Amino acid sequence: MRLASIHRYPVKSTTGHALARAEVEPWGLAGDRRHLVVDEHGAMLTARKHPRLLACVPELDGDTLVLTGPHAPPLRVVPTAGRSTVEVWRNQVELTDCGDEAAAWLSALLDRPARLAWLDDPTRRPVNPDYARDGDRVSLADAFPLLLTTTASLHRLDDWIAETAAERGEEPPTPLDMRRFRPNVVVDGVETPFDEDSWKRVRIGEVDFRVAKGCDRCVLPTIDPVTLAPGKEPTRTLARHRRWDGKVWFGVNLIPDARGVIAQGDPVTVL
Template sequence: MRLASVHLYPVKSLGGVDVDRAVVEPWGLRHDRRWVLLQPDGGTLTARTAPAMLGLTAAPGAGSVTLTDRDGTSLTVAEPVDGPPVATAVSRLDTVRLAGDEAHDWLSARLGLPVRLGWLDDPRRRPVSTDHGGRAGDPLNLSDAGPLLVTTAPSLRRLRDWIVEGALERGEPAPEPLPMARFRPSVVLDGPVAPFVEDGWTGLRIGAVDFRFAERCDRCQLTLIDPVTLTSGKEPIRTLARHRRQDGRTWFGVRLIPLGGGEIRVGDPVTAG
């Protein structure tokens, strides 16, 4: 296998950027999921309830994040290292630091609802839950459950085939191939391996960086939202529920926890254990 692509999502639930390399830190990829949109009461806002978030893109900079709308307008926000701490409903985290009013106003105007932008200053303050494969001392960025989400191209190809087969059975035209972006992975692997072989991994090495298997990833309604049109449909959950349902949930991809640090690059060899 090889590392086929790397993806950063600096702001939780906003669109991200594809990069050719990334630094692995104990809590995930550098710059990944360090920012979050908060509702006025401190609750977390995600694209599950506000799909328009997927129409905004966040790109990391040196000590900053740049937010861009589809019309090309953008705003660069510095990391609020001295920003006021504010309570948050993010699991296993008491506070984040608030950005300035300009960021809140920019985002609120584009989403059509009042929001505030928060930044996680130190991911060591948030542990990986033991329910999601965490051990003592495992830190986490603002991802839902694990530092890295890994998917494989062979698994997506099998899922695409199942989707087409289901459509034909229903007498429907074959849909456009489902993009991997629906699953918002940190890294995508490709190579001559069986679909869903990742379910049985205990560990992984990408380049010179080792990872521990944490758990399989159960998929939520966010995967139903087309990141281009921002409309919702039935796929891929309908097909996953038919072919990949277990314990009342549907599964695609696995979560990993870094055992060390270093840089990973597209094209790096990958070894599974």
């Protein structure tokens, strides 16, 4: 098995970008999900309800965040000194405001009031203790530092979706883009689809990870990452084949055991 691709999302719920190599920190990939968008009341905004966020492409130029979108020139973001507390999936997290210029840029993109906030100290947010050790931390990802998916599982899901379409007399679907699932690391060469469900520990390159739990999926994978159009797949088919505990599942969540660097093409070993 090998590491097929690496993906970073500097701003939560926006479009990510691929990396040839990445530094692994205790709370996730360096620079991953350290920013998020909030409304005028300080409540978190995500692409689940605001798909237009996926039209924002953030990248890091050194330590500076650069936002690119279809509505305005690119913006270099400079955090200010103002702070506020934001609820991130039941965690109260103190974040730094990124200023009026970033707020105006995002408000124009979303056609509603919005501001950008930055997690200046990534040690503030603990991982759910039901699946973690004391001291485990996560940035602004939903729950865990990294998400792993495999190409074998995506191909099986594509086959199932094609079967569903044939049963319903629908046109053959286009294979899914893995970007729908927003993974950090994608593994190729897994012999058995969904074999990752049983993994407990995995090594990528020279960095070891614990597999905390499977990833239950929200509505976001049903939104086309290019057109931003909503649809029924893959949730419709996952509900037939990968539904338990009232949820649908794809991918597994990882917690790093150490710092290190991973690179595209690195060997992947189940420990």
